[in-house]
Amino acid sequence: MNDEDFMRLALAQADLALVAGEVPVGAVLVREGQVIARAHNTPVAQHDPSAHAEILVMRQAATALGNYRLEDCTLYVTLEPCTMCAGAILNARLPRVVWGAPEPKTGAAGSVINVFENGELNHNTVTQGYVLAQECSLPLQTFFRKQRMMQKSRTVFTHLRDDALRTPDTAFKNLPGYPWQPCYISDLPALNGLRMHYLDEGPADAEVTWLCLHGNPAWSYLYRHMIPVFVAAGHRVVAPDMPGFGKSDKPKKDSAHSFDRHRRVLLEFIEALDLRHIQMAVQDWGGILGLTLPMAQPWRFQSLLVMNTLLATGEQPLSDGFLAWRQMCADKPMFDVGKLFARGNPQMSAEECAAYNAPFPDAGHRAAPRAFPPMVPSSVDSLGAAVSRDAAAFLMEQWQGRSLMFVGRRDPVLGEAVMRDLQQRIRGCPEPVVLAQAGHFVQEHGREIAVHALQTFFNSDTAGDSQ
Numbered sequence: 023m024n025d026e027d028f029m030r031l032a033l034a035q036a037d038l039a040l041v042a043g044e045v046p047v048g049a050v051l052v053r054e055g056q057v058i059a060r061a062h063n064t065p066v067a068q069h070d071p072s073a074h075a076e077i078l079v080m081r082q083a084a085t086a087l088g089n090y091r092l093e094d095c096t097l098y099v100t101l102e103p104c105t106m107c108a109g110a111i112l113n114a115r116l117p118r119v120v121w122g123a124p125e126p127k128t129g130a131a132g133s134v135i136n137v138f139e140n141g142e143l144n145h146n147t148v149t150q151g152y153v154l155a156q157e158c159s160l161p162l163q164t165f166f167r168k169q170r171m172m173q174k175s176r177t178v179f180t181h182l183r184d185d186a187l188r189t190p191d192t193a194f195k196n197l198p199g200y201p202w203q204p205c206y207i208s209d210l211p212a213l214n215g216l217r218m219h220y221l222d223e224g225p226a227d228a229e230v231t232w233l234c235l236h237g238n239p240a241w242s243y244l245y246r247h248m249i250p251v252f253v254a255a256g257h258r259v260v261a262p263d264m265p266g267f268g269k270s271d272k273p274k275k276d277s278a279h280s281f282d283r284h285r286r287v288l289l290e291f292i293e294a295l296d297l298r299h300i301q302m303a304v305q306d307w308g309g310i311l312g313l314t315l316p317m318a319q320p321w322r323f324q325s326l327l328v329m330n331t332l333l334a335t336g337e338q339p340l341s342d343g344f345l346a347w348r349q350m351c352a353d354k355p356m357f358d359v360g361k362l363f364a365r366g367n368p369q370m371s372a373e374e375c376a377a378y379n380a381p382f383p384d385a386g387h388r389a390a391p392r393a394f395p396p397m398v399p400s401s402v403d404s405l406g407a408a409v410s411r412d413a414a415a416f417l418m419e420q421w422q423g424r425s426l427m428f429v430g431r432r433d434p435v436l437g438e439a440v441m442r443d444l445q446q447r448i449r450g451c452p453e454p455v456v457l458a459q460a461g462h463f464v465q466e467h468g469r470e471i472a473v474h475a476l477q478t479f480f481n482s483d484t485a486g487d488s489q
């Protein structure tokens with residue numbers, strides 16, 4: 023038996039914990055190729071904060087061997103050990119620990135701290151992580167998803183933070199082409215109590231999920247032409263409104279917005295909904311943030327649908343068009359958002375244009391549109407520039423998914439030149455499809471884009487026929 027075989031036995035223990043309502047972590051202890059102890063977490067059942075799988079499995083083994091020193095054993099555990107277990111492992115002089123999934127919040131084998139690499143504490147134990155990492159994280163994801171659902175069914179999300187505003191529902195009544203039910207989430211750490219709105223259409227167990235990310239000053243309304251096409255193809259579509267936009271809560275202060283915070287909200291959101299087989303549609307800030315996401319959770323992403331956006335690495339100066347836009351936002355912070363859409367989209371009705379003003383009834387609600395333009399990383403040490411450079415390296419060197427690019431030619435801000443540069447930065451990205459009639463808000467021509475994307479990614483010829 024090899025490490026993976028023993029890890030599978032530990033996983034069987036994790037499944038027992040899951041059934042028992044414990045955090046599903048399992049462990050086995052192996053000596054000379056023989057399993058001498060198996061255990062899973064039982065803190066809830068035993069009212070014992072120390073009843074982690076590692077502690078229990080070492081206790082069993084030490085009892086069986088009549089020796090607290092487990093000097094010729096290997097411990098297999100499905101989750102990176104915490105500090106308590108790391109300490110106990112060192113006390114037991116275990117020569118080797120093999121763990122599965124990383125634990126970003128409490129991991130003591132590198133994720134938060136590395137107890138095992140402290141030479142003054144540890145002379146004995148070597149560790150090996152990420153063995154069957156994905157399999158090992160599955161029961162944990164299932165467990166926490168169930169917990170969140172139970173929590174959600176209990177919590178009524180009406181609370182509004184004192185330092186935030188909520189656009190009244192009446193502002194969104196009878197918007198043309200937007201018939202979808204609102205979904206809300208507020209228990210992501212990065213939201214810090216804000217309520218975030220999102221659309222979640224199509225079957226929850228669909229083979230793929232479209233994650234549609236809007237930019238400034240738009241909201242999920244921007245995807246109204248694309249959502250029905252994807253749903254008609256049997257796909258799921260998830261479209262969040264970033265905090266400060268659309269139907270999401272709006273912090274009063276501009277300073278509540280930062281590149282990093284919005285990025286964390288998106289990462290936590292994807293994890294909370296456990297989105298997989300993601301086809302990510304991005305434009306404007308949807309891409310500035312969104313294109314930095316796949317490197318953090320590469321196994322969740324399959325395809326990129328990229329529309330007028332950029333990777334703001336700070337290495338090149340921002341375009342003149344962008345600088346002019348940023349200046350306009352500074353000079354006229356109360357500019358008419360609906361008119362901005364009308365200008366580039368003569369095909370839009372007055373009601374459709376007005377839908378983009380709906381989230382912002384007054385200046386108090388407009389912290390995000392004020393904060394976002396200056397937040398675009400403009401130099402190599404701007405906040406967000408380093409993570410954007412990492413993302414550029416990932417997309418160039420490691421991205422394995424498909425990609426497709428649409429350019430609205432009439433965009434003075436993030437038009438063809440910016441997009442052709444971006445195309446060079448995404449591994450395997452074909453020539454952009456240039457839409458001569460489209461402006462910055464390319465999704466206003468979204469139906470055609472969605473049909474084209476389905477054909478390219480899924481060889482689907484019938485996708486657009488239902489409308």
Ligand SMILES: [Zn+2]
Nearest residue numbers: 074103104107
């Ligand atoms: Zn532990």
